[in-house]
Amino acid sequence: MSLVTLLPFIVLIGAMFLMTRSAKRKQQQAASMRDEMQPGTGVRTIGGMYATVKEIGDDTVLLEVAPGVHAVYAKNAIGAVLSDEEYNRIVHGDSGETSDLPAVPDDASSLTESADDAAEAAPADKIDLGKKDGADDAAAPKDGKADGESDAK
16 A cells, blocks of 8 residues: 555544643543532532532532522532632622713713703704705696505406
8 A cells, every 4th residue: 555545544643632622621620620520619510500618429519509508519510610719700790990080870861961062052044954845846746646546446
């Protein structure tokens, strides 16, 4: 056999080796992340639920999903272990930093113009958007019916 016929097989075996190696590395990272969990740590499940770890068993984790509400999950169901800052930012909305941006009001009254402001901003010459008398005659159909209207009753 020549090298040209063996080359596709060599490339295929090399690609399979690289894929399995990266998958094993991801599994090891996930296992080490789950081993870092401690009671009181904030986590996100693979379903997207945020909770606090209460107890850790061999294959299960007791999570507090709301104050006084506990649920048992498999360790494999933990998608990410979050830092305290990230967990508080996501769950409680704590940003930890002050913003220099102006605050947005709860109602829209301050965002709309008042009648006095609108009168001042309106130009003195108003544009008439109504029909002219001469345009009425040219646009009217000769049989007295509107477009698409028929004799059927």
